[in-house]
Amino acid sequence: MSQEIMNLVEKSxxxxxxxxxxxxxxxxxxxxxxxxxxxxxxxxSGTVIARSGGGSREMFTVRRIVAGEGVxxxxxxxxxxxxxxxxxxxxxxxxxxxYFLRDRVGKAVRLKERRR
Amino acid sequence: xxxxxxGRKVGMTQIxxxxxxxxxxxxxxxxxxxVLQIRTSxxxxxxxxQLGFEDKPRRLAxxxxxxxxAKLSSKRSKxxxxxxxxxxxxxxxxxxxxxxxxxxxxxxxxxxxxxxLDALADVELIDVTGTSxxxxxxxxxxxxxxxxxxxxxGVKKVHRHAGGTxxxxxxxxxxxxxxxxxxxxxxxxxxxxxxxxxxxDSENNLLLVRGAIPGPxxxxxxxxxxxxxx
Numbered sequence: 001m002s003q004e005i006m007n008l009v010e011k012s013x014x015x016x017x018x019x020x021x022x023x024x025x026x027x028x029x030x031x032x033x034x035x036x037x038x039x040x041x042x043x044x045s046g047t048v049i050a051r052s053g054g055g056s057r058e059m060f061t062v063r064r065i066v067a068g069e070g071v072x073x074x075x076x077x078x079x080x081x082x083x084x085x086x087x088x089x090x091x092x093x094x095x096x097x098x099y100f101l102r103d104r105v106g107k108a109v110r111l112k113e114r115r116r
Numbered sequence: 117x118x119x120x121x122x123g124r125k126v127g128m129t130q131i132x133x134x135x136x137x138x139x140x141x142x143x144x145x146x147x148x149x150x151v152l153q154i155r156t157s158x159x160x161x162x163x164x165x166q167l168g169f170e171d172k173p174r175r176l177a178x179x180x181x182x183x184x185x186a187k188l189s190s191k192r193s194k195x196x197x198x199x200x201x202x203x204x205x206x207x208x209x210x211x212x213x214x215x216x217x218x219x220x221x222x223x224x225x226x227x228x229x230x231x232x233l234d235a236l237a238d239v240e241l242i243d244v245t246g247t248s249x250x251x252x253x254x255x256x257x258x259x260x261x262x263x264x265x266x267x268x269x270g271v272k273k274v275h276r277h278a279g280g281t282x283x284x285x286x287x288x289x290x291x292x293x294x295x296x297x298x299x300x301x302x303x304x305x306x307x308x309x310x311x312x313x314x315x316x317d318s319e320n321n322l323l324l325v326r327g328a329i330p331g332p333x334x335x336x337x338x339x340x341x342x343x344x345x346x
Contacts, residue, residue: 002126002333002334005126005143005145005320006127006129006143009129009143009322009324010131013130032136056131056132076138079136080134080135
């Protein structure tokens with residue numbers, strides 16, 4: 001009963017067009033950013049290594065290498081600030097969390113491409 | 117007119133504002149409540165409105181609980197009626213599981229009236245009263261956020277103890293009152309004041325409040341318009 005109520009409340013905050021990407025995908029995340037009173041779009045691209053949480057609290061983690069340093073950014077799936085997520089490339093992965101990528105450098109970071 | 121309601125805490129989640137800001141909210145299933153009785157200063161010495169929340173099956177309700185909400189035909193009531201004693205008005209509803217009183221101005225309330233979330237429609241800030249989660253007999257680290265003692269450097273078996281509680285024979289030779297020590301923590305009445313109403317869904321009797329409120333999910337809470345000024 002209480003779970004039904006929570007779902008009902010969260011429904012209003014879920015995005016109408018679900019983001020379509022999978023773990024291991026290389027994506028461009030388009031984020032709306034307010035600068036003063038002008039809105040512009042910032043893009044963060046990288047590999048989706050995890051999805052966590054449920055309902056309106058769901059988040060996903062994108063990892064990329066910037067200047068030899070690993071950078072991870074966590075985005076809320078249902079935030080209206082996320083304009084869109086573009087899938088550039090899909091990979092073959094066998095687990096839901098790709099945290100093992102954190103321990104890898106260079107060529108070892110590559111994932112095998114999955115053709116759809 | 118005091119504005120208030122009884123409800124059950126459902127749980128916490130977050131919702132997004134249009135600006136994209138995430139707001140942490142507690143969901144409360146509030147009302148509808150029946151007004152069971154009205155306390156007046158002439159008869160009771162104080163003013164309050166008595167609300168009943170959630171039906172209790174008749175087989176579980178005591179006779180007094182059933183008699184409180186609806187007229188019972190008893191020898192006593194007949195005798196009183198014969199003697200010209202007027203019976204107090206009854207709400208004429210099912211027996212209630214929770215009965216609580218809200219003190220304050222009772223103008224606008226009458227027995228038998230149903231109070232829903234619409235009563236809080238133009239209220240921005242509320243106070244929520246509940247019973248906090250019981251933690252039993254808790255030590256000073258959990259109960260008062262003491263720092264405890266060191267893990268090493270000669271500390272033996274007292275890592276989670278308080279330090280001193282005052283000076284000894286040289287000083288007052290006694291403990292001052294109010295020294296914080298271990299003891300019962302939680303399971304007490306707690307009021308959180310000045311919570312912002314984020315959303316009211318009167319269709320489903322749901323109230324969304326910004327921030328946390330006391331008690332476990334499923335616990336009874338009393339919601340009132342805030343009495344905090346400024």
